Amino acid sequence: MNANILVLVDHFNGALREITFEMLGVARNLVDTAGGGSVQALLVGEGTAGWVSQLGAADTVLLLDEAGQELLSPDLTLTLLERFIEQKTASLLMLGGTNLTFGLGARLAMRTGLPLVNFCRGVQVVNGAIVCTSALFGGKMLIDVCLPGECGILNIAPGSFSPEAGKVGGTPAVREIPKPAVEEGAVFRRLIAPAAGDLDITKCEVLVSVGRGIQDKENLPLAQALAEALGGAVSASRPVVDQGWLPLTRQVGKSGMTVAPKLYLALGISGAPEHQEGMKDSELIIAINTDPKAPIFDIAHYGATVDLLDLMEPLKAAVEKRRAVAK
Ligand SMILES: Cc1cc2nc3c(=O)[nH]c(=O)nc-3n(C[C@H](O)[C@H](O)[C@H](O)COP(=O)(O)OP(=O)(O)OC[C@H]3O[C@@H](n4cnc5c(N)ncnc54)[C@H](O)[C@@H]3O)c2cc1C
Structure with missing residues (x-):
């Protein structure tokens, strides 16, 4: 053929x-x-x-x-x-x-x-x-x-x-090739860039990214504290942004930002193709998800099937302890 x-x-x-x-x-x-x-x-x-x-x-x-x-x-x-x-x-x-x-x-x-x-x-x-x-x-x-x-x-x-x-x-x-005569129904006028102001997650070396598995807005400060301990920032999957828990500037994926940090810690994110599109090139992907069949594990370098709510605080404490010893 x-x-x-x-x-x-x-x-x-x-x-x-x-x-x-x-x-x-x-x-x-x-x-x-x-x-x-x-x-x-x-x-x-x-x-x-x-x-x-x-x-x-x-x-x-x-x-x-x-x-x-x-x-x-x-x-x-x-x-x-x-x-x-x-x-x-x-x-x-x-x-x-x-x-x-x-x-x-x-x-x-x-x-x-x-x-x-x-x-x-x-x-x-x-x-x-x-x-x-x-x-x-x-x-x-x-x-x-x-x-x-x-x-x-x-x-x-x-x-x-x-x-x-x-x-x-x-x-x-x-x-x-010559330009054909076309009646254009949709015409590009200008590109409107999103308003600056929030942090640019594409420039962060460490991202603690939360998905629907975070369950409640009240749990976000735990992720924020973990991100700070790791020297990074919090990003999210689309459902978290759609609920208004974080601004659109923090969304990773097809309709959000494309990121490639040194560490991408995915907490309670299933790993839908639209999400993977925005983070699959991260240097190190660690996924935390209670479902062992979650697609995020297909691209994660390391993973654990544990409840993220049980993990965030002890992990933050362990990171802080390690940092204190290193000083
Ligand atoms: C055109 C289009 C564009 C899109 N653009 C984007 C985009 O830019 N970004 C994006 O993210 N999505 C995008 N989506 C949506 C995408 O298809 C998924 O619906 C979305 O990524 C799912 O988000 P999630 O993984 O947070 O939620 P879910 O798919 O609901 O996954 C939640 C995960 O959390 C786990 N979990 C639950 N509780 C816990 C716990 N206590 N501890 C640990 N794990 C737990 C569950 O096992 C599950 O795997 C788009 C969709 C379309 C159609």
Whole structure:
């Protein structure tokens, strides 16, 4: 079989996103294992031509470096992708499941009739067919989906693949493409950064992160005291922030911050994919959870199945004692 793949380059705020390299790595691997085909990368946006040299995992870059296109425009991108499908430029499309591109796959599938696989966390060639592993119910269930042919749209879940395989420098061929006439329903006007004021958790070396397992707002000071003893700060999963117990600036995950501290102590956090997306690259992950099957243990370096409420105070005391001895 041939795997002719088109990867939509994902970028935000003037930088390529890691998901771009994840997709390029997967695409390259598919072409190599399929025994034939090509990888093309669609790069759309103002001032993006300078990134071509980072996209060496692609054979060709289709470039639309257009003034006024700071972010990916959904309607413009959709029109381009639809044309490439019609013109048979590629048979398999890869989109990143990010806030900018997530809705594109479904719209494109409706327009073209191509099959769409969402939340892809695995893609491989099995007996000449493309088999994708898709995460359902927030990652609680994984299902293998076999594409009926060589054509399809894959929405790749960020954080599912190593970006390193796609980080290949080089000089792929560049094909400049003209901007099609598009009626844009949604237009990017400006980026509004969140208000500063609270601590920036992306800069903390130690994070004590609390999840729904903390149970009550009244228990937060215990986590705060432990964080202080460890020389760090408190962060949280989304339910804790949604309840208003901590500000949004402390949320880790897909719709929060991406952190990579030296120590990430996850207290009562199940480890849903949306949470893992924001912390999986932490240097040392220690998970405390009463459920031994909690997915956080899949990525934790160390873990304990104990009640966090029994642990926080003695752990804080032990840390303080160790620090006092070290002085
Ligand atoms: C589009 C989208 C974006 C999202 N963005 C984010 C995001 O940015 N960040 C995020 O975190 N989530 C996000 N989510 C939500 C995510 O899917 C999960 O629902 C959420 O991460 C679960 O939070 P949790 O682990 O704190 O809670 P739960 O999944 O309820 O887990 C609580 C855990 O605590 C354990 N526990 C309970 N009591 C104790 C105890 N006494 N001691 C020890 N362990 C205990 C339980 O065993 C359980 O594993 C998003 C979801 C969607 C759909």
